[in-house]
Amino acid sequence: MIRVSPMADELAIGHEGRIAWVYGATEKHEIDHHLGATLPSSDGQKLAKPSRLSQLAAHSEISSTEYARKHSMLPSFRVAAKHGEDLTHGCEHGENFSRRLGMLTQKSSAYICLACVKADLQKEQLSWYRREHHLFGVDWCPTHEVGLVKVGVKDPWLSMPHHWVGSEEIEEPYTFDFNLVELEFLRRYAEISTVLLDRAIPLDVRSVGYLIGKRARALGLRTSINGQRSTISDQILLKAPAKWLKTNFSYIATKEKSGFVSKIDGAAISRTKPAQGAVYGLVLASIFDTAIEAIQYLDNTVPSDVVNNVKTPLRRNAGFWHGEFWEIYVRHQGLTTKIAESLGMDRKTLQDKMWSLGMPSLHNVGASKSWRALIRLHNGEGFGRSCELENAEEKEVENLLRNVSPRVVALATKLLGISRIEVASATISAKDQHSKVDAKVKNESSAPNQEFNRFIGAVIGDQGSTRETAEDVNAV
């Protein structure tokens, strides 16, 4: 068997193509056959097939971790990994990653540098596809600083770059007309991307998120969703060439000033979910003046509690909102600011969510005519009378009725204190009222809409559903 060793920085998919070329294999099963031949046989026992990356490593007689580090783009795809998933690229436990990402490049086509092809031919009498020509957003050769050339055929990897050059199946080189400052940024981005591509193990997302956040704040940048100060993405807009940004990261190019772009501002500092590899390169190139500084910064030690004990955000699914959220709402007496604080949520977002649940803020409800009328209604006063006594617009009270869960009205009644509302029925003592309210607060089911409809039906004596009532009102 002829062993086809990979060349320096050769892409795995290009290496596979070169093996196929040497063997004269054009079909996938033929390539499979040649690569599979080097695997240890297993007495007819069917084992899980190794990833193509591992097969290529075995063919090359080098370890799969070394092969992954030097010939795959896994280090670019997985710059950071979830805590506990920071496996060495290409290792046995990381076969799933190798299988999924091991043979991919960061571009949709094959690219070559004509100067590299020329130099390779002179030195090795052959040419090959390089990883550093397939980094996202790097459209020039970092070694020769000339624009890359796209190979314009369907299966570029099946032949070596110089073959395509010879048959003129290449497109015009990428042209870049950047000024010196812009070039400096692009060089920094390319250098950071290239160094990250050489890492054997992904960074722990907890560390990298912490470090980027710390650096950004030290530069006076904002890392929170709301606020006036500039964000990391503002810094990117300021530093990166606009044209390049528009091509590669269009979602930043069109952002508003001081706006928070979650794909960048949130992703780069996340301690739970790793960002796309290129995002780290972009952010680092924007918050550091040199690539070396940026890369060395990533090696800084991080306080142990950051890595060991990160507050994982609560999973807030429908079950949370229709279940335990009620307890939190009651505990904080329906005050949005306090609830937002305890949940670590943006106040405005929470406010919208609370309205949709029929659980609006109970801040200062005692001062609202409509709320006071609603509470009277809850206490057994007639609808018209309640509105009249509080000088409230019937339509507004009805609107509130339609949008607020009855258990919230019960809670508001309790919080406001019966003494402040003139209880219509003299037969019910304040004490009874309290205990009734308590019982209601505790026993309300978690299906507010249904309960609410029943509530309105009972109180207003309406025949139809609330929706129909609304339509009737609108029709008048």
Ligand SMILES: [Zn+2]
């Ligand atoms: Zn080159």
